[in-house]
Amino acid sequence: MTPPYCAVCGKDFRGEYFHTGKGGDLLRFRDYAPLADGAVGMPRGAAWFCxxxxxxxxxxxxxxxGEAIEVLRRRFGGFPPPAIGPMPDPELWVVCAGSNLAAVLRLVRSSSGWTPAQARERLMAGPFCLASGWPCELAPWVELLRQAGASVEIRYP
Known part of the structure; x- marks a missing residue:
C-alpha cells in the first residue's frame, strides 16, 4: 500500500494519519479491484486524499x-510533486500565552532550553513551534502549558 500522500496535491499526511487516524482517507472508485490474498501494493482504483x-x-x-483525478486536478490546478522523505514528527505550537505569562514563560524555557530573552521574544511574537516529537513525548508539556493558561495545539507538518 502506498503511504498517505494526497492524489491531488501530494500533501504528506502520514504523520497525522499514523498518530490519529485523521488528515485524510483512502477512497475506492468505480474501478476498484482488491489485491489478491498475500499480495502487496496499492489496489487498483484506490487513492489517498487529504x-x-x-x-x-x-x-x-x-x-x-483516473477520470476522477483528472477532474480534481482541473478543478484545483497543478501542484508540485510531493517531497518524499522521512515522516515528519508532530509539532507542539503555543498559540496564545494566556494571562499567566510568567508560568508559561518558565515552561517554555524548560522545554526548549531558550534564554529568557529568546522565550519572551517568541511568546510576544505570536504563535510559534515549541517542540516536535511523538504525541506521547509532547503530552506532558501540553498538559502543563494548558494548566498554566496557554492555548496550545498539536500540528502535523
Whole structure:
C-alpha cells in the first residue's frame, strides 16, 4: 500500500494519519479491484486524499480513479510533486500565552532550553513551534502549558 500522500496535491499526511487516524482517507472508485490474498501494493482504483480534497473526491467515486483525478486536478490546478522523505514528527505550537505569562514563560524555557530573552521574544511574537516529537513525548508539556493558561495545539507538518 502506498503511504498517505494526497492524489491531488501530494500533501504528506502520514504523520497525522499514523498518530490519529485523521488528515485524510483512502477512497475506492468505480474501478476498484482488491489485491489478491498475500499480495502487496496499492489496489487498483484506490487513492489517498487529504482533508482539503476528500469531500470533492467522494463526489466523484462513481467514476474510474483516473477520470476522477483528472477532474480534481482541473478543478484545483497543478501542484508540485510531493517531497518524499522521512515522516515528519508532530509539532507542539503555543498559540496564545494566556494571562499567566510568567508560568508559561518558565515552561517554555524548560522545554526548549531558550534564554529568557529568546522565550519572551517568541511568546510576544505570536504563535510559534515549541517542540516536535511523538504525541506521547509532547503530552506532558501540553498538559502543563494548558494548566498554566496557554492555548496550545498539536500540528502535523
Amino acid at each position: 482533508r482539503m480534497h476528500l469531500e470533492d473526491a467522494r463526489t466523484l467515486d462513481a467514476q474510474p480513479l
